[in-house]
Amino acid sequence: MVRTSICGAGVNPSPSAGRLSPLLFRNQAHCPSPRPLQVTRMELWPGLWTLLLLLALLLPTLWFCSPSAKYFFKMAFYNGWILFLAVLAIPVCAVRGRNVENMKILRLMLLHIKYLYGIRVEVRGAHHFPPSQPYVVVSNHQSSLDLLGMMEVLPGRCVPIAKRELLWAGSAGLACWLAGVIFIDRKRTGDAISVMSEVAQTLITQDVRVWVFPEGTRNHNGSMLPFKRGAFHLAVQAQVPIVPIVMSSYQDFYCKKERRFTSGRCQVRVLPPVPTEGLTPDDVPALADTVRHSMLTVFREISTDGRGGGDYLKKPGGVGEAQL
Numbered sequence: 001m002v003r004t005s006i007c008g009a010g011v012n013p014s015p016s017a018g019r020l021s022p023l024l025f026r027n028q029a030h031c032p033s034p035r036p037l038q039v040t041r042m043e044l045w046p047g048l049w050t051l052l053l054l055l056a057l058l059l060p061t062l063w064f065c066s067p068s069a070k071y072f073f074k075m076a077f078y079n080g081w082i083l084f085l086a087v088l089a090i091p092v093c094a095v096r097g098r099n100v101e102n103m104k105i106l107r108l109m110l111l112h113i114k115y116l117y118g119i120r121v122e123v124r125g126a127h128h129f130p131p132s133q134p135y136v137v138v139s140n141h142q143s144s145l146d147l148l149g150m151m152e153v154l155p156g157r158c159v160p161i162a163k164r165e166l167l168w169a170g171s172a173g174l175a176c177w178l179a180g181v182i183f184i185d186r187k188r189t190g191d192a193i194s195v196m197s198e199v200a201q202t203l204i205t206q207d208v209r210v211w212v213f214p215e216g217t218r219n220h221n222g223s224m225l226p227f228k229r230g231a232f233h234l235a236v237q238a239q240v241p242i243v244p245i246v247m248s249s250y251q252d253f254y255c256k257k258e259r260r261f262t263s264g265r266c267q268v269r270v271l272p273p274v275p276t277e278g279l280t281p282d283d284v285p286a287l288a289d290t291v292r293h294s295m296l297t298v299f300r301e302i303s304t305d306g307r308g309g310g311d312y313l314k315k316p317g318g319v320g321e322a323q324l
């Protein structure tokens, strides 16, 4: 496009014009009627200004008139802002290299996002975190917005387990790697299990906590998917407690299906730790079921229906019923 317009203008080559675009010289033989470059540029301005003006009018109109457009803008900004923050975080984290302590830096840099989005995060039960010992946190996973609730309560020396694909999410992937996030390949169960077994070995020796989303994927259907067993095997192998954390439903302010994203409230509830001392791998299925059941009960208690209250999950036939 650059080549066409400039060539069409038949620019008279001067040393400075040559510096602007080497194409000017290459194409001058084909240009029949030379006109000064400035004229062409000035001709471009009105079009450019009109385009900018249209955009300046269109974007706010879409923002105010179309909830879907608002949803897309907000999600795009969310991802973009995190990628940008990660660019800032990377050099700071790189000083230490890959280190769990870098998670503190990421946490501090992400805490303000809830204000940008008008989301009030209320934390209850933070006193349930065991003060100074390794443990495994399990929490429900509704959306990438979980990052906000997670950062609100993330204990010291705690690393999340994430899908391997996140490693390739540009600057965010690198920032996660530097902060010690553990990546697993969900398609290779054997590999994922051995990574988690290694984590069980180092949990105690390196005094770290691990945060797992046992649903294994995002789930926004108003309930919780069956839990994967890895987190519970991990806790049993290391003989450390499980700390369940429940984030209330986002229906109040966010719904991917309806393309709705407004401001709202979310409660993050830390439940009492579940001990695993003396348990064996045979106890894992029952342990996972018990923890899921207690989390689902609390999820129903603290979730509202997005239309101004009401425990919608408790209503007969509510979306949560299907998966109990």
Ligand SMILES: CCCCCCCC/C=C\CCCCCCCC(=O)SCCNC(=O)CCNC(=O)[C@H](O)C(C)(C)COP(=O)(O)OP(=O)(O)OC[C@H]1O[C@@H](n2cnc3c(N)ncnc32)[C@H](O)[C@@H]1OP(=O)(O)O
Pocket (backbone or CB within 6 Å): 082, 083, 085, 086, 087, 089, 105, 106, 107, 109, 110, 141, 147, 160, 161, 162, 163, 166, 171, 172, 173, 175, 176, 179, 181, 184, 185, 186, 189, 192, 193, 196, 197, 212, 213, 214, 215, 216, 217, 218, 227, 228, 229, 230, 231, 233, 234, 284, 285
């Ligand atoms: C300033 C700027 C900053 C910018 C940066 C921003 C970032 C901010 C920082 C940080 C945020 C990070 C945010 C991360 C968020 C990411 C979230 C996600 O990615 S969620 C997806 C990944 N998570 C999981 O998948 C859960 C863990 N998964 C598991 O635990 C699974 O169990 C897994 C993968 C190990 C296997 O999955 P299976 O699909 O095969 O399902 P199963 O039924 O659980 O296991 C199959 C059999 O293997 C046994 N098994 C599982 N684990 C075992 C183990 N460790 N030992 C022995 N057996 C085991 C099970 O008991 C089961 O056998 P039987 O059916 O019971 O006989």
Ligand SMILES: CCCCCCCCCCCCCC(=O)OC[C@@H](O)COP(=O)(O)O
Pocket (backbone or CB within 6 Å): 079, 080, 082, 083, 141, 143, 144, 145, 147, 163, 166, 168, 169, 170, 172, 216, 217, 218, 219
């Ligand atoms: C290259 C551009 C990508 C933009 C990336 C922006 C960074 C956002 C970082 C948010 C961290 C939260 C990650 C997250 O929530 O991952 C989803 C997985 O848990 C489950 O994945 P899935 O539901 O199985 O697809």
